[in-house]
Amino acid sequence: MKEPLLRTERLVKRYGGLLATDNVSIDVRPGEIHALIGPNGAGKTTLVHQLTGVVAPDSGTIHFAGHDITRLPTHARVRLGLGRSFQITSVLREFTALENVALAVQGHAGHSFRFLADARRDETLRAPARRLLDEVGLGARGSVLASALSHGEQRQLELAMALAGDPTVLLLDEPMAGMGVEESQRLIGFLRALKQKHAMLLIEHDMDAVFQLADRITVLVYGRAIASGTPGEIRANAEVRQAYLGEEMA
């Protein structure tokens, strides 16, 4: 079995008397999509916030790429290759898709001395930005203003912007939210193609997408990881069916 890239050990986060994450140990290995599922309030967002450095755990550790990152600030984690997409990326609506990705490439390359206007024209930024747009299926939409993209396309754009940092692990927070069936299916195809280069921790409520995409699934209920395994194992797990999946997967 491959060594994990990202690993938490017994992560605990309390809010007053509530255990939002209760000794959660989870890992992400090279080439895989590991999905984290569970009912509302199970602690998924709290776990991701601890991984990104937004929330400090009360106890437990987080290791990434050979480093103990438990107390590192967010930007240091990003620099090590821990990326995040959705719900934080700031797409500039009045810039084109290509310009947005070029700016993300610039941001990750640390060219902060350049002016914004330059970044939009700079071929050394636009060339990798074009490749990233191709990778997420937006190659033909580079010259379209971000504000004119469909909801699904904006999600693809955010994904391209997250990939600009070439993350070894990508945290995806509900990427399918608000998407129609066709858009979700397209995104599933792109994510599947990307996972060899960018392992992923996927938080998603759309169980069809989860069971299509995940190599492994961990189920969180009341802050506790009650089961972890392949999609087949999770589907067959009596405790999971009772606590969460219910009739949905019957």
Ligand SMILES: Nc1ncnc2c1ncn2[C@@H]1O[C@H](COP(=O)(O)OP(=O)(O)OP(=O)(O)O)[C@@H](O)[C@H]1O
């Ligand atoms: N800042 C906070 N202060 C107090 N309680 C919080 C805070 N953040 C989260 N909680 C509580 O911790 C628990 C876990 O919440 P969290 O948002 O992590 O769950 P979730 O699995 O992401 O839910 P959802 O699927 O609805 O996004 C919930 O009971 C929530 O009310």
